[in-house]
Amino acid sequence: xxxxxxxxxxxxxxxxxxxxxxxxxxxxxxxxxxxxxxxxxxxxxxxxxxxxxxxxxxxxxxxxxxxxxxxxxxxxxxxxxxxxxxxxxxxxxxxxxxxxxxxxxxxxxxxxxxxxxx
Amino acid sequence: xxxxxxxxxxxxxxxxxxxxxxxxxxxxxxxxxxxxxxxxxxxxxxxxxxxxxxxxxxxxxxxxxxxxxxxxxxxxxxxxxxxxxxxxxxxxxxxxxxxxxxxxxxxxxxxxxxx
Numbered sequence: 001x002x003x004x005x006x007x008x009x010x011x012x013x014x015x016x017x018x019x020x021x022x023x024x025x026x027x028x029x030x031x032x033x034x035x036x037x038x039x040x041x042x043x044x045x046x047x048x049x050x051x052x053x054x055x056x057x058x059x060x061x062x063x064x065x066x067x068x069x070x071x072x073x074x075x076x077x078x079x080x081x082x083x084x085x086x087x088x089x090x091x092x093x094x095x096x097x098x099x100x101x102x103x104x105x106x107x108x109x110x111x112x113x114x115x116x117x118x
Numbered sequence: 119x120x121x122x123x124x125x126x127x128x129x130x131x132x133x134x135x136x137x138x139x140x141x142x143x144x145x146x147x148x149x150x151x152x153x154x155x156x157x158x159x160x161x162x163x164x165x166x167x168x169x170x171x172x173x174x175x176x177x178x179x180x181x182x183x184x185x186x187x188x189x190x191x192x193x194x195x196x197x198x199x200x201x202x203x204x205x206x207x208x209x210x211x212x213x214x215x216x217x218x219x220x221x222x223x224x225x226x227x228x229x230x231x232x233x
Binding site: 004006034041042043044046049091093095106107109110111112114 | 152154159160161162163164167208220221223224225226228
């Protein structure tokens with residue numbers, strides 16, 4: 001099956017610093033990647049949709065200048081949390097959407113990145 | 119707008135008992151429905167999905183779900199719970215008519231399995 005990886009799996013950073021999270025589709029080309037945020041014991045909230053070679057589309061309430069998304073290739077999307085604060089601590093999950101002529105109707109999820117800002 | 123409601127944030131069953139996790143959806147267009155499982159500190163794994171066709175969908179690990187349009191439901195069942203089924207389960211809906219696959223998730227149901 002399709003595999004999506006995320007790196008790092010967990011990261012601790014100090015308040016005010018920036019953190020980059022990578023999302024890679026390992027064995028397929030992802031036309032679209034999604035970034036989700038999950039608070040403890042809560043559901044996933046879509047942050048943004050990113051398409052290769054174009055600007056990401058952010059959901060309402062998500063600060064695009066704080067959460068920078070770059071989808072540089074069909075296999076890599078990055079999320080950079082700039083000037084991180086403790087309230088940015090969360091579990092970030094990416095997913096990749098794969099189409100192959102016929103629509104796939106399925107997103108493949110990465111294992112997630114646990115961000116802790118101290 | 120689409121939405122998903124999962125009844126019961128926490129369900130507890132005994133090993134070997136029936137598992138029933140409830141999901142109701144709201145959608146103005148034919149929905150595509152999904153159940154995902156999440157183990158602690160991990161991403162989501164697709165259990166099963168309904169797009170079109172047969173309304174009873176079989177998934178991995180012995181799970182199945184039935185799409186009932188009249189009840190706007192997509193409940194997840196498993197005849198006999200196993201300890202390894204303990205996890206968080208999310209129901210999700212999307213309409214691929216014009217979107218790129220955005221998923222709307224329910225709040226999740228934590229399944230506990232007692233020995």
